[in-house]
Amino acid sequence: MKAFVVTRYGKHHVHATEVPQPMIGTRDVLVRVSAASVNPLDVMVRNGEFKQLLKYRPPFVLGHDVAGVVIEKGAEVRGFSIGDQVYARPRDLRIGTFAEYIAIDQDDVALKPTALSMPEAAAVPLVALAAWQILVERAHIRPGQKVLVHAGAGGLGSTVIQLAKHLGAHVATTAKGARAELVRDLGADIVIDYTAQDFSQVLSDYDLVVDSVGGENLMKSLTVLKPGGRAIGVTGPPDAGFAKQLGAPKPFEFVLSFLSRKVRRAARKLGVRYSFFFMHASGTQLRELAALYEAGHLRPVIDSTFPFDQTLEALAYVENGKAKAGKVVITLDQRA
Template structure:
């Protein structure tokens, strides 16, 4: 089958003929109808997690998929041939930039019936991340205050909507051209980062989600209420990340050192910092599908590329050309 692979870390993405996936007893075999591009694809290609996630080369990239089940493993009882599904395959089993993929059934859910394959493919990673940040980690309740940076992005646009659904007051930062979009998604307070310093305008936030990193993350700590939590998406990673991936103890020490500066700054202010890395979860995708089908959430798509243009799609994201939402690769 045709897939888009890398032969080594930092190597170019290119088309290749690769063996069709092997169907395990717990797997569903999926004909890919659409996939989407995430910054995580760039990080994996660049070897950012190579000490913790031991991928074999050549590696097919791609973390999001929507498609049709064409076969099921001997132990699978919750899916049938012909089902329309969406998923974020678990780490070490990625590879949605391909014609077919085998996915553990626990990572899969029936796609929202109201959405096209292209729309559904834009959802899994960012929706799971938003759910796990807001519900599993921060336990957001009505009236709490949430700040999400880069509100027009794939993650930010999803966090805004879910946080509002949970009853939170939501602030976000965005560029001038995206202000109307993030307001339409439900943001209560929108700050144009090109003209205004968010740290001068905000205070008392219970949760802040930062996908920018660096100085922006350090400044984000200053707008949290006592005991508030900052979640970093781009880093620095901490010992909890190593624990999540089941890494050996030495890696926990290394990551603890990498995040020492921001954790010390957080402690000094009486707030908390944690690195966030989402987990695959088909059950949560089922709950999220219901929210999309009832209109509480909607996907935001920047642009679509044909499957044959997958290299161009990744380059588009890597070049920072995405203006709002996700970039989708379609097989239709």
């Protein structure tokens, strides 16, 4: 089968090549890929940014999101049949959606929402799981609470806005002026044009900030939180909790604690909290999210699509910040 393979870590070492079709385990489904989407995480993994914690050994197939059709299943698989249309974010160390086929553990897979096309469904898993795990699992957002979402027009931001509103939150977001209409349509109550206004000068008393920008933007985000509020960073700096989540040896907890010391210290002084977020695969949560997409409470936002043969161009498009709103999707035309 054709796949896009990381031959060694670094920007110029992803190549289209022929690799064997995956063998399935007893708990796996073999999925014929109809569409996949590109995430900043793909670029980070390609570059080896997590190689001390996520030990991918080149050569490996890249790609974290998929929608497709089950064509084979293992002996212990329950709840899926040949021909089922599914979507998934395969678990860490078993990624590889930039390929014609992928074997996925049944626990990471869910039936595709019937309301979504294959490309739309492929745009969903990683960002929807991240939004769910941030808002529901970690922050326990309740009606009436205030949530600030940075980069609201992005793949993650656009999903967090919608889910936060569904949960009853008051939502503010930052976005370029041209994207204000989109984020308001997604449910944002307040839109700050970050090119013209400093959000930290106009917002206050927020329960949660979801930050995908990092750096000084994250530090300023701490100042808009109410006492006891929480900032969750998805681009870093990572903290000791990240090492624990991945089951890394104890020394890594100390290293990552050191890397995040500045922001954690600033948070303590303000009486607020900071934590790093890295999502995990969950077919169970994807089933819950599918119901929200079916009901129209959530909808995917797609910036552009690329044919499978142009996967490298799609990666470059995301890496260079060309996506204006939502996700970039790769399609295998004859199947999508």
